[in-house]
Amino acid sequence: MSNIESLSDEEEEVLVYAEFEDTVNFDKYNSIHVLGLDTKNPIFQLDDTFFTGTYENPLGTFMFFEEDPSPNTIDPLFDKLSKKNLKYISKTRKFINIQHAYVKPKEDKQEQEHQQEEQSSESDNIKPADFKSVQDALEKFKKSWEENASKE
Template identity: 55%
Template sequence: MASENSDSEEEILVYAEFKDNINIDNHKNLHVLGIDTKSPVFQLDDTFYIGKFENPFGTYMFFGEDPSPRSLDPLFDKLPDKSLQYICKTRKFLTLQHALITPKEGQEKQTEQSEPEDNYNTAPIKFQSIPEALEHFRKEWCDNKELIKK
């Protein structure tokens, strides 16, 4: 009996809203990863979006164009140019925002420009007084400022 329950599937409709103005019809590929997690990932071509489920204030209803609209009173009712029919509803609301991909920690960044030396990994400096510390950092700041100008 347990194997019969594991083969069943449940279909749940989710309303997804992008923070950016996106026209999905302009994209060729759409991949969804982890839709059953707290923060699913959508990939539209080469662009990634991170999702977050929220509680909507109401129910989202979906309508589609009615291929055969009919009137209850054909004598007095005028059919509109476009008629819609109810398809389904959902209370699942997913907001998606653009995700910036960063390299993993431990991997070196490959840049064309040389990066400045890291002077912060030196041993701590001990000062006798606050004015001595202020003078030291003021001098260091002025020296760095002149290096930038060159």
């Protein structure tokens, strides 16, 4: 087996802490999909509800624990176990802040073309600024401001 093949067969598991801004009850969803976790803005789909995430730098380290079904105690006489005992699993510095995303339906092709034409015509009307001095620029901007104000 070559070295390249052994590298491609290996997978790295990385834990990521994800925090939803809205309260989300995961029990009511049948399917959960995460798309583009390795991209700048991953997308989370819970049934028909969409969320977008952004990676952020946390102030500290997030630690993951799980319930310990058989906790150990060194001295059973003096070490009293609490009702819920946790066991350390892992830690991470990767944090995703997740917000609700609203999906808009696609517009008609005619309406899209019309908007593109308007945008292109507006960008065609823009001319480069040619001022000889700061005073000259102020006068031209003041004049155009007054013209626009009088039109309204």
